[in-house]
Amino acid sequence: MVRSRGPLVDAATGKPNVMPRHGLVVRITHWLTAIGTFALIVSGIAILLAHPRLYWGETGAVGTDSFIDLPIPFVFGHSGWGRYLHFLAAWVCVASGALYIVGGFATHHFGRHLFPSRHDLAWPNLRRTIADHVRFSVSRQSHDSYNVVQRVSYVIVVFVAGPLVLLSGLAFSPMLASVTPALVGMFGGQQSARTIHFFAAAAVVLFVLVHLTMVSLTGFVARVRAMITGEARDAGAWPRPALSLSQACPRPGLGLTPGGEES
Amino acid sequence: MSRLLSRRRVLTTGLTAAAGLTGLGAFHAAGRNGLIPPDHFGLFGVGETLTYAAQRILAGDHSLAREFSRADISKVIPVNGAAPENVDYHRLLADDFRDWRLRVDGLVAQPRSFSLAELKSYPSHTQITHQACEEGWSFIAEWTGVRLSYVLELVGVAPHARYAVFFPFDEFWESIDMADALHPQTFLAYGMNGETMPIDHGAPVRLRVARQLGYKSIKYLSRLTLTDSIEKFGKGLGGANPEWGYSWWAGI
Numbered sequence: 001m002v003r004s005r006g007p008l009v010d011a012a013t014g015k016p017n018v019m020p021r022h023g024l025v026v027r028i029t030h031w032l033t034a035i036g037t038f039a040l041i042v043s044g045i046a047i048l049l050a051h052p053r054l055y056w057g058e059t060g061a062v063g064t065d066s067f068i069d070l071p072i073p074f075v076f077g078h079s080g081w082g083r084y085l086h087f088l089a090a091w092v093c094v095a096s097g098a099l100y101i102v103g104g105f106a107t108h109h110f111g112r113h114l115f116p117s118r119h120d121l122a123w124p125n126l127r128r129t130i131a132d133h134v135r136f137s138v139s140r141q142s143h144d145s146y147n148v149v150q151r152v153s154y155v156i157v158v159f160v161a162g163p164l165v166l167l168s169g170l171a172f173s174p175m176l177a178s179v180t181p182a183l184v185g186m187f188g189g190q191q192s193a194r195t196i197h198f199f200a201a202a203a204v205v206l207f208v209l210v211h212l213t214m215v216s217l218t219g220f221v222a223r224v225r226a227m228i229t230g231e232a233r234d235a236g237a238w239p240r241p242a243l244s245l246s247q248a249c250p251r252p253g254l255g256l257t258p259g260g261e262e263s
Numbered sequence: 264m265s266r267l268l269s270r271r272r273v274l275t276t277g278l279t280a281a282a283g284l285t286g287l288g289a290f291h292a293a294g295r296n297g298l299i300p301p302d303h304f305g306l307f308g309v310g311e312t313l314t315y316a317a318q319r320i321l322a323g324d325h326s327l328a329r330e331f332s333r334a335d336i337s338k339v340i341p342v343n344g345a346a347p348e349n350v351d352y353h354r355l356l357a358d359d360f361r362d363w364r365l366r367v368d369g370l371v372a373q374p375r376s377f378s379l380a381e382l383k384s385y386p387s388h389t390q391i392t393h394q395a396c397e398e399g400w401s402f403i404a405e406w407t408g409v410r411l412s413y414v415l416e417l418v419g420v421a422p423h424a425r426y427a428v429f430f431p432f433d434e435f436w437e438s439i440d441m442a443d444a445l446h447p448q449t450f451l452a453y454g455m456n457g458e459t460m461p462i463d464h465g466a467p468v469r470l471r472v473a474r475q476l477g478y479k480s481i482k483y484l485s486r487l488t489l490t491d492s493i494e495k496f497g498k499g500l501g502g503a504n505p506e507w508g509y510s511w512w513a514g515i
Binding site: 047048050051053058059060061062063064076079080081083084085087088089090091172173174175176177178179181184190191194 | 507
């Protein structure tokens with residue numbers, strides 16, 4: 001069955017179709033988290049540059065074995081403002097994240113929009129959705145609901161990567177280590193926590209890059225507008241006609257036609 | 264639609280006003296309870312105040328930094344910085360610190376100076392603790408010294424003292440709040456890894472603040488003073504590090 005994109009105007013009223021998409025809590029927390037995450041990434045890099053070596057265990061310093069030597073130079077002098085900004089941004093993300101989690105359960109956002117259904121997770125459906133993403137042909141997906149790849153990535157970021165970044169970050173605070181030593185033990189030491197913090201943050205960065213790419217591919221302006229106003233106005237422009245990489249640069253042998261041939 | 268929008272506007276305005284008032288109220292309450300750091304100015308100050316207040320409330324006065332065994336002591340302990348170039352320091356060093364004194368004054372009942380021999384005659388304690396540099400590296404070492412709280416008891420702390428301010432022979436002056444000053448793991452340390460404090464690590468006596476980053480544990484101590492107002496010192500930010508852009512609170 002080809003999923004309907006909806007008519008341009010409502011047949012009964014003659015008004016443009018307005019599809020509600022994003023709830024108020026989702027929109028507010030999305031932008032707060034976006035600003036906070038951007039600040040965390042910038043300041044995180046500033047802090048990392050002071051010592052771009054990662055270790056495993058409790059301790060580590062130049063002269064000891066590293067877990068990984070990041071191929072970037074030591075640059076001193078930016079960790080001061082870096083740490084000030086990092087904690088300010090972390091508070092923004094924690095507040096926003098808490099509001100999002102509470103709001104998400106209260107409005108059934110998670111149940112309705114984020115948790116993938118058993119049907120979605122069935123291998124044939126999963127395979128088809130993943131294949132669509134790999135071919136940059138997601139625009140043939142329905143836009144009134146998140147597909148299974150989106151749902152799984154959102155769930156991982158919200159419930160795994162985000163909390164992991166937070167907890168591993170807290171674990172290398174000497175003051176908090178004195179309050180809950182078990183937090184440090186959980187990560188196998190304060191330097192291990194720092195290393196895990198780096199990789200969990202890297203996963204978030206990867207998510208942000210893919211997220212921005214997908215938003216750009218499927219209509220940046222319309223999607224940003226939907227995340228601000230909460231509504232997908234003008235069904236003619238939204239969902240916009242499929243313009244995918246596979247269409248822009250067709251490759252022989254993939255057998256893809258724009259718009260898809262789902263049946 | 265318009266009903267929905269106006270309801271939203273009322274809701275948003277109400278929530279913003281409530282949040283603003285709560286924030287203002289919380290700031291005043293925090294000020295009364297000593298939960299505002301000296302570098303609380305500007306946008307970054309909001310984050311700093313939240314972090315300091317949250318950690319002070321969570322940790323209380325008595326949470327203890329983890330202690331390790333001798334086997335955990337790091338074999339590599341990098342040195343940041345160098346011994347002070349101060350002439351007085353080198354004169355005292357040449358004489359094995361026999362004439363060195365730690366001056367303790369400010370909001371105390373009896374200002375006093377302590378010699379190294381006097382400090383060593385007081386009950387000695389040892390801790391094997393983790394110290395992290397703000398840059399990201401860390402080590403575990405054994406520190407031996409007298410509890411700062413013991414020395415403060417000898418001079419008598421005035422009830423309205425809020426900060427202990429430390430002056431070394433170099434420019435890295437620092438301050439800590441009274442909760443950390445009276446903490447059982449806050450030492451005036453004269454020994455490290457079973458030996459006399461090496462010059463590189465702060466001889467004759469350095470401060471050891473177990474629950475904060477390394478830059479609070481300043482070396483080469485010369486004087487400490489108790490105060491009720493940190494604004495009287497330097498630029499009022501509580502230390503040389505905050506004046507160079509590093510946060511005063513380093514419990515991170």
